[in-house]
Amino acid sequence: MTTIRPFEMERPRHRPFLIGVSGGTASGKSTVCAKIMELLGQNKVDHHQRKVAIVSQDSFYRVLTLDQKAKALKGQYNFDHPDAFDNELMYRTLKDIVEGSVVEVPTYDFVTHSRLQDRITVYPADVVLFEGILVFYSQEVRDMFHMKLFVDTDSDVRLSHRVLRDMKRDRDLEQILNQYTTFVKPAFEEFLAINLIVQHIQDILNGDLCKWQHGGVVNGHSRGFKRAFSEQGDLDNATSNLPLGKRVLLEPSSRPH
Numbered sequence: 001m002t003t004i005r006p007f008e009m010e011r012p013r014h015r016p017f018l019i020g021v022s023g024g025t026a027s028g029k030s031t032v033c034a035k036i037m038e039l040l041g042q043n044k045v046d047h048h049q050r051k052v053a054i055v056s057q058d059s060f061y062r063v064l065t066l067d068q069k070a071k072a073l074k075g076q077y078n079f080d081h082p083d084a085f086d087n088e089l090m091y092r093t094l095k096d097i098v099e100g101s102v103v104e105v106p107t108y109d110f111v112t113h114s115r116l117q118d119r120i121t122v123y124p125a126d127v128v129l130f131e132g133i134l135v136f137y138s139q140e141v142r143d144m145f146h147m148k149l150f151v152d153t154d155s156d157v158r159l160s161h162r163v164l165r166d167m168k169r170d171r172d173l174e175q176i177l178n179q180y181t182t183f184v185k186p187a188f189e190e191f192l193a194i195n196l197i198v199q200h201i202q203d204i205l206n207g208d209l210c211k212w213q214h215g216g217v218v219n220g221h222s223r224g225f226k227r228a229f230s231e232q233g234d235l236d237n238a239t240s241n242l243p244l245g246k247r248v249l250l251e252p253s254s255r256p257h
């Protein structure tokens with residue numbers, strides 16, 4: 001639900017530049033977003049001064065039934081399928097954010113697999129980073145992004161980070177690995193890897209072909225998800241803290257803003 005607060009009257013409404021940040025599980029999406037905030041000096045300012053905000057797709061995990069929760073507690077629920085998210089709430093919230101409204105997003109508890117009572121207030125910002133495994137899945141959400149980033153981390157690094165993280169979430173190793181092989185890995189391949197390629201080809205077929213042909217080449221690659229921040233170049237300083245095997249790929253959007 002969207003709440004309009006008096007804050008809106010103090011500050012003129014403005015439309016933020018919306019950046020989608022995706023990548024496989026434990027690829028470092030949150031870490032990269034936090035680093036961007038830190039490098040921009042945004043992590044220590046209050047919301048009156050804050051110009052950059054982060055919203056996580058985790059906030060939009062659906063509330064589970066008792067049966068589903070019992071499965072989740074055994075690592076037998078598929079949280080990596082697009083239907084695991086309340087896509088309608090996510091779309092409405094993003095639309096409100098893009099229109100410069102104050103929004104409230106749910107907080108999520110990975111230990112109990114449930115939505116908490118507390119909500120996070122997201123104030124209008126000049127730039128909003130929206131991060132999650134499937135933020136590029138639906139066309140209508142994808143079309144809202146002015147820029148898309150893909151955090152590309154080797155799958156062995158991701159799995160090791162995920163195991164350590166999930167153990168801190170009170171899960172045992174067997175359950176973590178079962179969930180990974182049954183749901184996480186196949187969904188990554190189906191909904192993220194293959195889907196991104198299909199979307200890209202679709203964009204070309206839908207008329208971006210001219211831009212593609214005339215858009216030039218960056219760092220020896222054609223345009224698209226092609227610019228690796230961790231490669232040599234002007235963004236090296238900003239990414240010097242990325243771990244080995246992690247690259248942030250950038251796709252500038254053709255969307256007007």
Ligand SMILES: Nc1ncnc2c1ncn2[C@@H]1O[C@H](COP(=O)(O)OP(=O)(O)O)[C@@H](O)[C@H]1O
Binds near residue numbers: 032243
């Ligand atoms: N460079 C790193 N070295 C060790 N652990 C890391 C590193 N970067 C991230 N992690 C850990 O890996 C896990 C996943 O990182 P996170 O940024 O939350 O990824 P995502 O948002 O893609 O799930 C977290 O527990 C985080 O602390």
Ligand SMILES: Nc1ccn([C@@H]2O[C@H](COP(=O)(O)O)[C@@H](O)[C@H]2O)c(=O)n1
Binds near residue numbers: 025029058079110113
């Ligand atoms: N109750 C839940 C909800 C989600 N997951 C897993 O989280 C992953 C997405 O978050 P990342 O930070 O890793 O991008 C996703 O792969 C789900 O499997 C979960 O385990 N439990």
